[in-house]
C-alpha cells in the first residue's frame with residue numbers, strides 16, 4: 006500500500022458549549038469516515054442532515070454533514086465537515102468515534118492550513134494573511150489581513166520572481182554562448198535594465214509599507230510620570246475597566262500593565278508604568294527601571310503630571326506629550342503658575358479634557374500608520390526577505406563589470422529570497438525557464 010498522509014480532525018469552531026460546533030476532517034480516509042458515521046456518502050458540497058452514529062456505541066447527534074471531495078476543498082484533500090450541537094459531551098462522543106478509526110489522529114495547530122499550502126491552495130503570504138485575519142482585533146487589521154489572504158503580496162512577489170528568473174535566463178544563455186562572440190553583452194544590457202526597474206518597484210513597495218508591521222502589532226503608547234500623578238486612573242478610564250490598581254499611596258503600580266484599545270480601527274497598546282522617582286524600596290526600584298525602559302521604547306509617551314513641570318527624566322527620542330492631570334483640583338492648589346502650558350489638561354477622575362486627548366491620539370495613530378491601505382508588507386519576515394532581494398539585485402547591477410557568473414549568482418540569491426517569501430524554493434523552475442525560452446538545439 007502506498008504511504009498516505011494520516012487523516013486529521015479537529016474542532017474548527019470556538020470553545021464549547023455553544024449553539025453549534027464544527028468539526029473538520031481532512032485526508033484520504035474521509036469517504037470511509039462519512040460512510041461509517043453517516044451510513045452513506047452525502048452529495049458533494051451539499052448540506053445533508055444525518056444522524057451521526059458510532060458503530061457499536063449508537064447515535065451521537067443529529068448533525069449537518071458536508072463532503073468536499075479532493076481537490077476542490079480547503080486543504081486540497083478529501084474534507085468532511087460536521088456541524089453538530091455544540092455541547093462538550095457531543096463533541097467528545099464524536100471525537101471518541103473518530104479516534105476508533107485506524108489512521109485518524111487529532112490535527113496539530115495549523116495543520117489544515119499547512120496541508121492547503123502543500124497542496125498549492127495558498128502561498129505562504131496567504132497563509133500568514135489567514136492567520137492574521139483570525140487574530141485581527143480591529144477593522145484596519147482585518148482589511149490588511151484580507152489583502153494578504155487575497156494574495157495581493159503573493160501575486161506581486163510571484164511576478165517579481167518570474168521576472169528575475171527571466172533576467173537570469175538571459176544571462177545564463179549568455180554564459181553558455183560566451184565563446185561565440187559578444188552575445189553576452191547584448192543579452193546583459195536588457196537583463197540589467199529589467200533588474201534595475203524591478204529593484205525600484207520592490208523598494209517602492211517596501212517604502213509604502215514602512216509602518217504596516219505596526220498595524221499588526223499595535224501602536225505602543227506609554228503613560229509615564231511621577232508617582233500619584235493619576236497614571237493608573239487614566240489607563241482605567243481609557244480602557245473602561247479597572248485594569249490597574251488606583252490608590253492615594255505613591256508607588257502603587259510596580260509592574261507594567263498593558264491594555265489593548267481599538268481607537269477608530271487603529272490597534273493601540275496602552276501601557277501603565279510605575280511612577281518615576283528615586284525609590285528606596287528595591288521592588289519599586291525595579292518597577293521604576295522597567296517603567297523607564299518601556300517608556301523609552303514606546304512610540305509615544307503621555308507624560309502625566311499634576312504640576313506644570315518641564316523636566317522629564319526620559320532619555321531617547323520618543324515623542325512625548327505633556328498632560329496635566331487633576332485639573333478638577335486646580336482651584337484648590339492654585340496651579341496657574343504661569344509656567345509653560347501643557348499640551349493637554351485633563352481630569353482622569355471626572356473625564357474632563359479626555360475626549361480631546363483621545364482625538365489627538367487617533368490623529369497620531371492615523372499619521373503613524375499612514376497610507377496603511379496601500380501597504381503590502383506587514384511582517385518582519387516579508388521586509389527582511391524583500392530587503393535581501395533588493396540588496397542582491399543592487400549587487401547584480403553594481404558588479405555587472407565583473408563577469409556574468411557573478412551577476413547570475415546575485416540573481417540566484419534574489420530569486421531564492423523571493424521564493425522564501427512565497428514558501429517556494431525550486432531550482433528546477435529556473436532550468437525550465439531557461440530551456441523553454443531558448444531553443445539552443447544542443
Ligand SMILES: Nc1nc2c(ncn2[C@@H]2O[C@H](COP(=O)(O)OP(=O)(O)OP(=O)(O)O)[C@@H](O)[C@H]2O)c(=O)[nH]1
Nearest residue numbers: 232233234235236237238252256257258280353354
Ligand atoms: N481629584 C483627582 N484625583 C485624581 C485624579 N487622577 C487620579 N487621582 C487620584 O490620585 C491618586 C493616585 O492615582 P493613581 O491613578 O493611583 O496614580 P498613579 O500615577 O498611577 O500612581 P502610582 O502608580 O503610585 O505611580 C488616587 O487617589 C486617585 O484617585 C484626578 O484627575 N483628579
Ligand SMILES: [K+]
Nearest residue numbers: 233252254257
Ligand atoms: K498611586
Ligand SMILES: [Mg+2]
Nearest residue numbers: 236237257258
Ligand atoms: Mg499607578
